[in-house]
Amino acid sequence: MGSNGSGKSTLLKVIGSIIQPTTGRVLRRGRLAALLELGAGFHPELTGRENVYLNAAILGMTRVETDRHFDAIVDFSGIESFIDTQVKFYSSGMYVRLAFAVAVHVDPDLLLVDEVLAVGDEPFQRKCMDQIRSFQEEGRTIVLVSHSADQVGDLCDRAVLLRDGRMEFDGAPARPSRSCGPASTRTGAKPPTAAPTTASPVPAARSRASSCAPRTARPCATSPPVPRWSPTSRSTSRTPSTAG
Numbered sequence: 001m002g003s004n005g006s007g008k009s010t011l012l013k014v015i016g017s018i019i020q021p022t023t024g025r026v027l028r029r030g031r032l033a034a035l036l037e038l039g040a041g042f043h044p045e046l047t048g049r050e051n052v053y054l055n056a057a058i059l060g061m062t063r064v065e066t067d068r069h070f071d072a073i074v075d076f077s078g079i080e081s082f083i084d085t086q087v088k089f090y091s092s093g094m095y096v097r098l099a100f101a102v103a104v105h106v107d108p109d110l111l112l113v114d115e116v117l118a119v120g121d122e123p124f125q126r127k128c129m130d131q132i133r134s135f136q137e138e139g140r141t142i143v144l145v146s147h148s149a150d151q152v153g154d155l156c157d158r159a160v161l162l163r164d165g166r167m168e169f170d171g172a173p174a175r176p177s178r179s180c181g182p183a184s185t186r187t188g189a190k191p192p193t194a195a196p197t198t199a200s201p202v203p204a205a206r207s208r209a210s211s212c213a214p215r216t217a218r219p220c221a222t223s224p225p226v227p228r229w230s231p232t233s234r235s236t237s238r239t240p241s242t243a244g
Helices: 008-015 048-058 063-077 092-104 115-119 122-137 149-155 174-179
Strands: 032-035 110-113 141-144 159-163 166-171
Touching: 008 110, 032 092, 048 063, 048 092, 063 092, 092 122, 110 122, 122 141, 122 149, 141 149
Parallel strands: 032 110, 110 141
Antiparallel strands: 159 166
């Protein structure tokens, strides 16, 4: 286990002799099968049938052994209808199905599995996990790289936590799954908590006496009174009109 870039896939490639370590050496015994990268060991221009023989030969099987296991490989993969189709037309899930089916029928003593199983659908993942458990019961060794703490806890009896290319933990699988969190969680520090916000105090209500006190009438500007019209207010002196 470990975060991206911690060296998990590089370690599997070193174990599988795909790359050589800068220092030290790797000792292993028995037949090896590896699922490291999606599409590794497959030629896109060849059909699924042809790639079964190609991948099996890369993993160390003879043609006679491949002929004997071919039907079981195709049946386990579940892609019988597409076995004669060029694999360049396969989906990611179909790639994984065929590659895992070949790998488990190689009869390996050591199985290396990177995160490629994550692209398969749920029924096929369950089938793969059941096959891995049966290998464990037979005493075979499985090296699994996964970001799923539940998967590691369910399958593995030993866990290694890598960080920056170095082994930080080696032991029971419960602790590394907890150690993959943020640095504050790993060191045991409590995560920072936000300062409690206090609501601004509600202003005290005015007293009933003050709120009900009568307001003093404010003087307002008065306009001059408008004289009322009456018949007697007309002028009685009128200049007589002269008839012309």
